[in-house]
Amino acid sequence: MKIQFRIRRYNPNDRNAPEPYYQAYTVEVALGMTVLEALLKISEEQDSTLSFRKSCRSAICGSCAMTVNGFSRLACNLQVLPEFQKMGGMTIEPLANHRAVKDLVVDMTPFWNKMEKVNPFLMPTEKTASNAVSAEDEELIDQSQKCIMCACCNAECNALEIDERFVAPAALAKAWRFVGDVREGHGVKRLERLSEEHGMWDCVRCVHCTQYCPKGVAPLKQIERLRSAAMKAGILDNPGAKHVEAMAESVEKFGRLDEAAMTFKTLGFLKSLGKIPLGIRMELHGKMPHPYIVPQIEGIEEVREIYREAAAREKEKKKE
Numbered sequence: 044m045k046i047q048f049r050i051r052r053y054n055p056n057d058r059n060a061p062e063p064y065y066q067a068y069t070v071e072v073a074l075g076m077t078v079l080e081a082l083l084k085i086s087e088e089q090d091s092t093l094s095f096r097k098s099c100r101s102a103i104c105g106s107c108a109m110t111v112n113g114f115s116r117l118a119c120n121l122q123v124l125p126e127f128q129k130m131g132g133m134t135i136e137p138l139a140n141h142r143a144v145k146d147l148v149v150d151m152t153p154f155w156n157k158m159e160k161v162n163p164f165l166m167p168t169e170k171t172a173s174n175a176v177s178a179e180d181e182e183l184i185d186q187s188q189k190c191i192m193c194a195c196c197n198a199e200c201n202a203l204e205i206d207e208r209f210v211a212p213a214a215l216a217k218a219w220r221f222v223g224d225v226r227e228g229h230g231v232k233r234l235e236r237l238s239e240e241h242g243m244w245d246c247v248r249c250v251h252c253t254q255y256c257p258k259g260v261a262p263l264k265q266i267e268r269l270r271s272a273a274m275k276a277g278i279l280d281n282p283g284a285k286h287v288e289a290m291a292e293s294v295e296k297f298g299r300l301d302e303a304a305m306t307f308k309t310l311g312f313l314k315s316l317g318k319i320p321l322g323i324r325m326e327l328h329g330k331m332p333h334p335y336i337v338p339q340i341e342g343i344e345e346v347r348e349i350y351r352e353a354a355a356r357e358k359e360k361k362k363e
């Protein structure tokens with residue numbers, strides 16, 4: 044079957060076409076052919092100037108990540124025919140949230156810089172180095188060890204799209220790999236740094252990183268583990284932790300979110316004043332309850348029973 048590939052081309056050094064444009068290539072596609080194999084065919088038979096990265100061809104090196112039909116994928120791990128049948132076309136672009144260097148090749152420097160920032164190696168102390176790792180301990184960090192550094196998660200991250208300083212999901216998942224390791228000796232220090240601005244609390248929980256990670260690392264789950272560990276370690280003096288506390292308090296009190304009170308508790312009085320116009324617009328659109336009259340939901344006692352049960356369980360756990 045012949046399929047047309049629409050590929051985003053870009054070569055800043057080409058004086059005749061320095062701006063990005065799309066080029067179409069028709070490829071005879073065989074059953075089982077991957078997107079990477081199709082790109083190699085184009086490069087070998089039609090256009091040797093087409094640039095893209097690849098190495099292992101078996102979904103373990105992470106180099107062939109690109110945007111296929113709008114979503115971040117590993118080209119070597121995606122068959123052309125099912126994708127074409129599902130999406131009705133085949134458009135290939137470089138990874139989003141990354142600067143294209145040439146065609147499908149992106150600059151990975153910011154990705155590696157973020158990774159470096161979280162110290163991606165174990166830092167044991169004399170006391171922790173010989174801690175035995177049980178099967179349960181291993182289970183806790185198992186997912187985060189599967190990362191192949193493909194950057195698909197960062198490419199899909201909504202928080203990174205609006206703030207390039209955000210540490211982003213790949214590095215956060217890597218951070219949990221070490222914070223969650225029982226041999227790690229500087230976990231609290233790491234959590235303190237990750238709780239700073241542009242750190243783990245800037246994630247907006249859109250779940251894209253987990254949805255598009257090709258290796259099942261589930262970065263959002265690792266971020267939640269980091270957040271929970273930070274709060275348990277008493278690292279609470281930051282907007283993220285304050286927001287969680289305000290949210291829990293509001294649900295226990297009313298069974299719903301008291302957005303106005305949460306904003307004040309999260310940001311403090313002065314910073315919250317700037318949010319008043321937004322708050323008024325939200326209220327006018329029925330997006331938040333009146334700031335002074337927050338009605339309790341029916342069955343609030345059942346909600347409070349959940350809180351009591353959770354507190355009792357936490358107490359039990361601490362005794363063990």
Ligand code: SF4
Nearest residue numbers: 200246247249250252
């Ligand atoms: S869940 Fe958080 S880290 Fe993951 S993609 Fe969304 S904003 Fe980014």
Ligand code: SF4
Nearest residue numbers: 190191193194196256
């Ligand atoms: S967490 Fe998943 S998507 Fe992100 S870099 Fe690692 S393997 Fe790729």
Ligand code: FES
Nearest residue numbers: 098100105107119
């Ligand atoms: S070529 Fe290695 S992951 Fe695709």
